Amino acid sequence: MGEAEMLDYNVPRGKLNRGLAIVETYRLLKEGDELSEEEIFLACVLGWCNEWLQACLLILDDIMDNSHTRRGQLCWYKLPEVGLHAINDGVLIKCHIHRIIKRYFRGKPFYENLMELCDEVGLQTSLGQMLDLIVTHEGEKDLSNYTMAVYRRIVQYKTSYYSFYLPVACALLLAGENLDDFIDVKNILVEMGIYFQVQDDYLDCFGDPKVMGKIGTDIEDYKCSWLVVQALERANDNQRRVLYENYGKSDSVSVAKVKNIYEELNLQDVFFKYGLASYEHLISSIEAQPNAAVREVLEWFLRKIHCRQK
Incomplete structure (x- = not known):
């Protein structure tokens, strides 16, 4: 397949929440000002x-996780005519991002900060992916390596920065703001990212693949x-033994045994209680923000996340 077909297959078929978040955040930050066609x-x-x-990131992540479906269709690398050529396609997409930014933002006062932001978030996400792979390898030796502190660290780098902080930071730069003035906002967005990923992990196990657009493989992938x-x-002790013996195995019997332990421990109820507590904590943090426009931005993000749990 050519480059156009590759881009059409992989880029526009999701919910586009991350892209729309930049536009919506910028609109909220500039509320009261009429946006020009160029600004939009x-x-x-x-x-x-x-x-x-x-x-x-999804192209490369699907390869590393040996995933089968994404967004209701076969993963890009699973297409017979693509295979591991998908690795180069993922790298090519990343290179195009820099070209686009140079084309449209060179000469803007925030250009250097924007490039540094994109590079830094790209590095953080790659480090998160590396940490995920390292921890998975260690978990195969000893499942007790999986702790909440380790989990939060993986998610912060692999998910929070690019999915939550990056859209808001881009909009702040567009609005002429200094990112150093919004460290508290960054911290809230990191927490939102963790809240989001917990939901994703829950849905990977208990969600409907037809609704999710992908088949969950977290148990099989360790x-x-x-x-x-x-x-x-x-x-x-007995439940822990079952987890140690069956977690990370791809056969349906082992997966079912792990899910049965989850149900015995009533993790569905634990998840909903966690979601409520996280939501209330985030609301409290958002309400403490002095900037009304920023509060509205964060509330918009939180609504987008929280509706997934209902």
Whole structure:
């Protein structure tokens, strides 16, 4: 397949929440000001850059996780005519992001900060992926390595920065703000990312693949997921033995045994209680923000996340 077909297959078929978040955040930050066509266009350009980054990361992540489906279709690398050529496709998408930013933002006062932001978030996400792989390898030797502290560290780097902080930071730069003035906002967005990933881990196990658009494989892939961490914290000796013997195996019997332990430990109820507590904590943190526009931005993000849990 050519480059156009590759981009069409991988970039625009998701919910586009990350890209739309940049446009919506910028609109909220500029509330009261009439946005010019150029301002709207540039916000959309950055939105698409975020979606291209998402596509790049998903292509590579699916290969590393040996995933089968994504967004209701076969993973890109699973297509017979693509295979491991998908690795180069992912790298190519990442390179295009820099070209797009140079084309449309060179000469803007925030250009250097924007490039540094994108590079830094790209590095953080790659480090998160590396940590995920290292921890998974260690977990195969000893499942007790999976702790909440380790889980939070993986998620912060692998998910929170690019999915939550990056869209808001891009919009702040577009609005002429200094990112150093919004460290508290960054911390809230990191917590939102963890809240989001916990939901994702729950849905990987208990969600409907037809609704999710993918088949969950966290158990088979030996992932340090929120569910297995919670199970290890609560399991008795017999339940822990079952987890050690069956977690990370791809046969349906082993997967069923792990899910049965999750149900015995009532992790579905644990998840909903966690979600309520996290939501209330985030609401409290958001209400403490002095900037009304920033509060509205964070509330918009939280609504997007919280509706997944209902």
